[in-house]
Amino acid sequence: MTFRPPLSREQSRAVDQLAADKYHIPGVILMENAGRGCAELLIAQAPKQVLIACGPGNNGGDGYVIARHLDLAGIAVKIALFCPRERIKGDALINFRIVEAAGIEILDCSDEPLSADFAAALSEADWVVDALLGTGVTSAPREPIASAIGAINASSSGVLAIDIPSGLDCDTGQPHDPTIEAHLTATFVTPKPGYEQETAKPFVGEVHVLDIGTPRKLLAEVLGERG
Ligand SMILES: NC(=O)C1=CN([C@@H]2O[C@H](COP(=O)(O)OP(=O)(O)OC[C@H]3O[C@@H](n4cnc5c(N)ncnc54)[C@H](O)[C@@H]3O)[C@@H](O)[C@H]2O)[C@@H](O)CC1
Numbered sequence: 620m621t622f623r624p625p626l627s628r629e630q631s632r633a634v635d636q637l638a639a640d641k642y643h644i645p646g647v648i649l650m651e652n653a654g655r656g657c658a659e660l661l662i663a664q665a666p667k668q669v670l671i672a673c674g675p676g677n678n679g680g681d682g683y684v685i686a687r688h689l690d691l692a693g694i695a696v697k698i699a700l701f702c703p704r705e706r707i708k709g710d711a712l713i714n715f716r717i718v719e720a721a722g723i724e725i726l727d728c729s730d731e732p733l734s735a736d737f738a739a740a741l742s743e744a745d746w747v748v749d750a751l752l753g754t755g756v757t758s759a760p761r762e763p764i765a766s767a768i769g770a771i772n773a774s775s776s777g778v779l780a781i782d783i784p785s786g787l788d789c790d791t792g793q794p795h796d797p798t799i800e801a802h803l804t805a806t807f808v809t810p811k812p813g814y815e816q817e818t819a820k821p822f823v824g825e826v827h828v829l830d831i832g833t834p835r836k837l838l839a840e841v842l843g844e845r846g
Pocket residue numbers: 635636646649650651653674675676677678679680681751752753754755756757758759760761762764781782783807831
């Protein structure tokens with residue numbers, strides 16, 4: 620990929636919005652590209668058993684796509700769902716229904732405290748995917764996601780953060796309490812400005828920027844607006 624300057628959280632969300640409104644790209648296509656790219660990155664780490672921690676929004680939606688592609692590659696995968704399934708909507712719901720129909724195991728982790736099933740699945744997993752919170756979040760993680768982050772950080776598993784290590788402010792690089800400590804962060808379209816900050820480095824790990832199919836013209840449009 621050619622060099623791309625960082626885009627803030629709001630600019631990244633503007634890319635998603637423009638893709639849908641002006642460039643006629645359904646969000647579920649971007650989600651598929653995002654999740655598939657993350658799955659390829661994870662498969663390259665040769666995982667044996669993967670636990671995908673999913674939050675209520677489209678960041679969780681990326682997690683369901685990743686689950687589908689890992690399952691297809693013959694890798695053992697479970698989903699830990701940190702919201703009532705009634706809260707899932709839009710593109711995330713499309714992919715949630717697919718993983719349900721595909722028979723991928725989904726642990727209900729919407730209640731506090733964290734379930735014994737989650738603790739057991741976490742101890743068995745050599746890699747965990749943080750698909751809890753993405754660009755839709757600006758505040759410190761709330762329960763039960765906060766406890767999930769604490770448990771994931773205390774585990775010995777490798778951690779792949781999707782788009783943003785949950786809890787990190789991607790614009791400033793400042794961590795909320797708690798924030799996921801990732802070994803790898805797969806972020807979309809462009810790097811995020813906060814990831815270069817010293818405060819972010821213990822949380823982002825190795826940063827990978829993945830294309831998700833947004834046209835070059837669209838990116839030029841958003842970058843041109845940066846003034
Ligand atoms: N077209 C798009 O918009 C695309 C979005 N993508 C993914 O979608 C993400 C953005 O998705 P969303 O806008 O749905 O937002 P998020 O998935 O980041 O989160 C929104 C959800 O989190 C809840 N929430 C807000 N603050 C919270 C807090 N402090 N603690 C706990 N829960 C909190 C909200 O109630 C809402 O349900 C991106 O980061 C990326 O991963 C990708 O699939 C690529 C395409």
